[in-house]
Amino acid sequence: MDMQGQRVLHVTQAQAWDALNDPEILKSCIPGCDKFELTEANVYNVGVAIKIGPVSAKFSGKVTLSDIQAPNSYALNFEAQGGVAGFGKGESQVSLHPHAEGCELKYTVHSTVGGKLAQLGQRLIDGAAKSLAEDFFKRFEALSFEQQYIVNQKFTPLIEGSCQFDMNGTSSLEVVFQSVANRYFRLPGDSNTNYEIDYVYHSTAFEAHRSGILYIGVDYDNDNIIVRDEFNFTGSTGLVTNFELSAALVDENADATKDTVEIKVSNSFLKDANKKGFAINLISKKKNHKII
Secondary structure (H helix, E strand, C coil), rough: CEEEEEECCCHHHHCCCCCCCCCCHHHHHHCCEEEEEEECCCCEEEEEEEEEEEEEEEEEEEEEEEEECCEEEEEEEEEECHHHHHEEEEEEEEEEECCCEEEEEEEEEEEEEEHHHHHCCHHHHHHHHHHHHHHHHHHHHCHHHHHHHHCCCCCCCCCCCCEEECCCCCCEEEEEEEEEEEEEEEEEEECCCCEEEEEEEEEECCCCEEEEEEEEEEEEEHCCEEEEEEEEEEEEEEEEEEEEEEEEEEEECCCCCCCEEEEEECCCCCCHHCCCCCCCCCEEEEECCCCC
């Protein structure tokens, strides 16, 4: 099977290159992937569960990068075994190019499959491969934890319509010294919506601990946002504002509509510079009712 394609990414070329070389990001973007681990220089062990037509299997294999021309291109070879379902192997070329909206990713793939997969027919295999590639790029562009990199593109919600949603889990973000507030993640702001963000931080350099809830009310009809931070702080009162969360409603894609909530973090603890000094645990809840 041969496949090629291209995609405009709304990040800089350097940022896209970093993401394309980050095992955790790649694991999150590859549909069905539960393992993408570096085992030696430029070699990764990979585990992926896939379903194509009536065939479902867990594939284990290896990905090897070569001809690396940072931050422009690399080649990769892959091979995987899926037991009685068969095997897959091939090679790919991936390249990044400057673009007015960020950068453009181009790729070519040549692969072969055997076993039960080979019996499914080329049309079914080609369709599944194109669907998996499209899914990969959607995940890559929407990856929440690196959303400070995403520019000129509004945040599109994964759930449409009226709903109440709790992530039922926490996520951690690492914060180092930055006296100016920087973007850390985004939320959809294209409807009248309330969010509650539970957070906790603890300094590694000072006796300072802060936990609270950032309440965000999006008044989309009136192009407005209401933000309230209720927190408890333990430590010197002079340090209480050294760490702060803020939120704003922004026009992300220059279409004259403010449709994205931007969450920023500032940290002015000097001795925490260059350290993984803070972890913010986030639980987001979307509630479609009156604005707080």
